[in-house]
Amino acid sequence: MRLTRCEVEIMNAVWHRGTATVQEVCDALDRPLAYSTVMTMLRILETKRQALERVKRGRAYVYRPLVSREEISHELLAEVRDDFFGGSVKSLMLNLIGGEQVSASDIRELKAALSQLERET
The missing domain is CATH 1.10.10.10 (Winged helix-like DNA-binding domain superfamily/Winged helix DNA-binding domain)
Structure with a gap:
């Protein structure tokens, strides 16, 4: 939606x-x-x-x-991923952080989230 x-x-x-x-x-x-x-x-x-x-x-x-913010944001990001990045999560993520100032704290949190994803798969 x-x-x-x-x-x-x-x-x-x-x-x-x-x-x-x-x-x-x-x-x-x-x-x-x-x-x-x-x-x-x-x-x-x-x-x-x-x-x-x-x-x-x-x-x-x-x-x-009747819908959560997470549901709406997930659907929107999936559309952006598919429409602009050929379905590539990696390309979407690199684009999101590529032009921004990313703090050391943000990098640690991203690494932790990626580690968690690795453990779950």
């Missing part, structure tokens, strides 16, 4: 809270969006994307995620 940048912003607000009303999402966003815009985006995420579930609580609807 590929989400738009706006959809990701809204999902981040819901993921962070666990559940959220339209107003709570509006309040959590870094940029001002109209209440009606947020409400429309939440409905799209519920009905079209099936990423949220809506439950009526009192007079308000409360939204809760």
